[in-house]
Amino acid sequence: MIATLSDRCTLTEKAAILRFIEGHGLRVHVGEAGATTIVSIIGDPEPGIGETIAGLPGVATVSLDAPSYPFVAREARTAPSTVKVRDVLIGGRGVVVMAGPCSVESEEQLLVIARAVAKEGATLLRGGAFKPRTSPYSFQGLGVRGLELLSTAREETGLGVVSEVVAPEDIPLMNGHVDMLQVGSRNMQNFRLLSAVGEQPTPVLLKRGLMSTIEEMLLAAEYIVGAGNPRVVLCERGIRSFETATRGTLDISAVPVLKERSHLPVIVDPSHAAGKRSLVPSLAAAGVAAGADGLLIEVHDRPDEALSDGPQSLTLEGFAATMETVARVASALDRPLTTL
Amino acid sequence: MIATLSDRCTLTEKAAILRFIEGHGLRVHVGEAGATTIVSIIGDPEPGIGETIAGLPGVATVSLDAPSYPFVAREARTAPSTVKVRDVLIGGRGVVVMAGPCSVESEEQLLVIARAVAKEGATLLRGGAFKPRTSPYSFQGLGVRGLELLSTAREETGLGVVSEVVAPEDIPLMNGHVDMLQVGSRNMQNFRLLSAVGEQPTPVLLKRGLMSTIEEMLLAAEYIVGAGNPRVVLCERGIRSFETATRGTLDISAVPVLKERSHLPVIVDPSHAAGKRSLVPSLAAAGVAAGADGLLIEVHDRPDEALSDGPQSLTLEGFAATMETVARVASALDRPLTTL
């Protein structure tokens, strides 16, 4: 059962409402985002108590069969929401392209790539400084040095910066350098991290877990928005299936499904799904055709020497060609590519 | 090990080659398609025998590490192959749309739908007369009566007819009425059926099994082409994954992967993948953007009364809107929609 409080509910009324609910042996969880206050009621309520709660001063509505994710559900807003990252609007009419290397490796590497993707029309630079790696013996990222290099690239190119956060304690470190915090696939259900990014204002890019359902992804987003940060963008990046011809199986249907169920912007990462450079242009075009608000594309100037994800990174030339195709598809659907 | 015989190999030479191989304790499987003869050599060959075979008169090449599907592999042809269904070319520059109801239910139903899809630009009519159904208690199709209705619709509209074949013994029944035989997902590894459609000349639409890898699909196509019928079109229609928000998970990556590995045309069925009408337009557009040569779309004039697959069937209006979107995306990629 979930109760939504009225906008004019006073603090006294609110306290009385909570006291009433707890007095009937139930637990409460209070979530607030902007003016909306959601009281989730946990436990086994006695019959009829929902109607009683609905009649308390300050209660707007009580839903017995509540949506699982009241803050992010499509019904929670009259229009789709947009998220502004630096000066770039995600979720509007334009299609936003984020691009960059999987890992920040050196100043030269980053700047070469950043300049190239900016020139071809990307508006955000994505690069990893803290890398969650399956093996402890794989390259784990440059850490703070990587963040500094991202800042440098931002200054030079004007691109906003997106980078992955792997632990709550790193957020303060990142906040000067990064315009959008990425929560990676392996952390999609790291609930402490979700709460932490929800308790600060930087926009969040939430990547779908490799074997997470769309429902679970929306509940993960609910953790963030419910904790106070409505600036969440969802990213489909391929799920795990039995097929081994590709690294992941891009669940292209997730784009229209997420759009139906939630008001949050949705982007597609064709690179991780494919795991193979040659497939990326087709999947990028498909993502835009399916209705995505943006793309996240891995690019490397010398992919064969990349410290991570080389095989799926586009070359600079490949990125230029992909952007041209993507622009044509976007334009056919009346959605121009967003530019700086 | 696979040996390819020379075009000028004589029958005497061929017999000598097979005798030689069998004389060394190996088994052979001989496949022919047009002028190409492929001898698959089964068993554990003694070292060096591959080179000896390569030197026999009539042998063109011997491959120790042979491609698994020599007839359908990309390397087997210098250009992609095309398949002509009645007057419609699949695999050329144009994008071909097949549409129709899941099941043929009545003359009126079929004609209403056929006229509508022809008017909106479909060039082939797909409708099921023999239906493989998970439950023995579900509607199993009209059978021969359904085929006759398809013929009637073809005469009136000029649309070529595609319909599913579920057993070898039905092929003669179907051949007067049908321009393309569909092998359905549940029969993708019904090897007797694959051989049977390979031993006759009507074009074949091979749908990917719900549980089948891309590799297995190409091996299924190899059964057909190797048996003598090169007119095969591959169809991605969604695979099974853990996600339950959609009926299947449309493996959009299969389009570029199949294009890389095989010369056969590839189409996409967004309807079965989605299982839900509202998702079909996005997935149809994504299929074309990913490079598909065509689409297979379920359409029904009164989907709520359909005897099968109603929830995923577009209405006539929905189909018209989808065609408009698809045409825009196809055109942006320099691929016009094929018309009658």
Added chain:
Amino acid sequence: MIATLSDRCTLTEKAAILRFIEGHGLRVHVGEAGATTIVSIIGDPEPGIGETIAGLPGVATVSLDAPSYPFVAREARTAPSTVKVRDVLIGGRGVVVMAGPCSVESEEQLLVIARAVAKEGATLLRGGAFKPRTSPYSFQGLGVRGLELLSTAREETGLGVVSEVVAPEDIPLMNGHVDMLQVGSRNMQNFRLLSAVGEQPTPVLLKRGLMSTIEEMLLAAEYIVGAGNPRVVLCERGIRSFETATRGTLDISAVPVLKERSHLPVIVDPSHAAGKRSLVPSLAAAGVAAGADGLLIEVHDRPDEALSDGPQSLTLEGFAATMETVARVASALDRPLTTL
């Protein structure tokens, strides 16, 4: 809606019942097995008609929310059913072991294996004569010659014979040689084949499809039993998942789930699930511990030379050791191994 007719329903009453239903715009499907007649009613019934049908002479019960598989559901019988294959009872207190090579390759091979597995306590010999193979270039089985060799082995050892049928037209060929017809994983939804094995009396071993749900497996069994053959044994043999360390993922939970939902006997095939010899003993023991009525184990005298499935075949010594372990686990659960 499903109506069950009374045991004393006359043919005249039955005809009247069907006429009544069809007169209301509904379709019917009539299934009979022994004395039970099930009328499945397809279409959209007008409100209240179920009660009217229930009142017709000859109708026993009408279920609006019918079980999907009335013949095989647990509720259809007061006790689990048993299936007799030659003299071996499957589904009783004893645990039955079927063993043998994936493919019948030669008289010598088959007899060596048959004698060995009989000596160690197997009661049924399983060997393939018609092999459905993913690649057209893999060994396809010895065909009729293989069946003859199985007969020879049966005469010498007394073991009943289990062999796979891949097409309805082969059933007459097989019936003299084979005591149980196996429907393989790739044919679990080959509905024509299911109907064909249902229309003849030889017992059927139905293997679960690689990516078929338990529900679909029970519906496939319903095709067979509904067509008139109640002698069906279900076999869990591993499903497809993302894990690549094993050939399939043995869904051990399917054993108790199938036992809860159906009265049919259930066996486990650890060999195909594992794909690797060393794992088979553990999985065989687990299958029995989970409540299986039997096991299907691949055994080869020289697995490294096997024409199919060598890596997962136990050696003769490995089979002997596995039988000892299995016997101990079965005995601990008060289920002795069945002997000849």
Added chain:
Amino acid sequence: MIATLSDRCTLTEKAAILRFIEGHGLRVHVGEAGATTIVSIIGDPEPGIGETIAGLPGVATVSLDAPSYPFVAREARTAPSTVKVRDVLIGGRGVVVMAGPCSVESEEQLLVIARAVAKEGATLLRGGAFKPRTSPYSFQGLGVRGLELLSTAREETGLGVVSEVVAPEDIPLMNGHVDMLQVGSRNMQNFRLLSAVGEQPTPVLLKRGLMSTIEEMLLAAEYIVGAGNPRVVLCERGIRSFETATRGTLDISAVPVLKERSHLPVIVDPSHAAGKRSLVPSLAAAGVAAGADGLLIEVHDRPDEALSDGPQSLTLEGFAATMETVARVASALDRPLTTL
């Protein structure tokens, strides 16, 4: 490439080795556990450098094609490892049963359950105080109060305590109350958490991710052992597949596969895999038959009122019956149940 240092390698030699490697443009990662030091060498080595490194003073061996997880691989030890939790040895001849409620809910609930499971032969009490929940509106655990109740139960019953840790900062809080830290499925690739539990001495129960391969699980264990804590027990708890009849698909094959690849003890959690009480006894017996060193079973005195995972929790009576079955299977395999 991975270099193992000699036991007699001096610190000066070690420094020289690292300097040499880094001087050739390579990165190093040094892992130590007890006397063993593993140097993982990252980057693209020039040809022949492996041999040069192998000749440096202090280097024991260099492996070009190194095992991915040198610390936990089977080859790393001559015998399986054992882990002692309080006084209970896991990985020896005995089979260890951990049992308890999913969540600690109240003192009364916990004590009733703890006494009952101790009486029936469990030796460790598992109960959650910090709960990672898919929905932010689900019960999140009692936190520190839950830990205190676990301590109370330990004092009264003598059972060692196992409880889940969800963030590094909670470890100090937990260490007085808990004898084994559980890393849950959703955190199996929370690499910061893995490192944190590796840097402290309390034994760790590592549960397999719903979406994780066996290879990834062993790499997760490598993070812990490589960070200095060799006391790791692996737990198979069901993976995600397409099957919906059960909550997860218990990958029973993982037990023998993990035993082949690693020296670490392996236990099975039948409760989460099944998601349904009635299946737990069969799966528990199957786990032991497959070779597991222990079981983790959810038990609740009033499962219908449980705040989490009620449907899969055994009742006290159900647990007693399950223990009897498990003991019989274990005994048949010469593995007695471990008792306090």
